[in-house]
Amino acid sequence: MAGSVAAAGVVAGAAILAVGLAATGSASVVGQRLASAADAGALAAADAASGAVAGVPCDLAAEVAGTFGARVDACDLDGLIATVTVAVRFGPVVAQATARAGPPP
Structure with missing residues (x-):
């Protein structure tokens, strides 16, 4: 009897x-996907702000972030520098990531 209790x-x-x-492991995957969504969204917004691609910068950031399953919470432009904050729900928690992109100084 003691052996079965120990085995259980x-x-x-x-x-x-x-x-x-x-x-x-799942939280780690979501974190990496969220960071990628923020990076890609910021790059898309910065490209649109510089005129490298056509479109509205924050709309492009939202479109790109959406492909990662994230939503854009904030999109700020300071000249050609874009700062994008994205979020995704992971269980009961809402995770956020922020990325910044623009031309080199």
């Missing part, structure tokens, strides 16, 4: 560990 405890512990590692 080991199996439960392994299951809890596996769920925790899966959640951590």
Whole structure:
């Protein structure tokens, strides 16, 4: 009887560990995707602001961020420098990332 209780405890512990590692890995993937969405959105907005591509900068940032499953929370232009903040829901949490792009100084 004691061996079955110990085995059940080991199996439960392994299951809890596996769920925790899966959640951590998933959060890492969402974080990387969110950072990529912010970077790509900022680059698209900066390209539009400089005239390299046609379109409204913040609309292009929203379009590009949407391809990553994110939404643009803020889009600011300071001359040719674009700062874009994107967000995505991950379970009960809303994660945000900000990126900045523009010509070199």
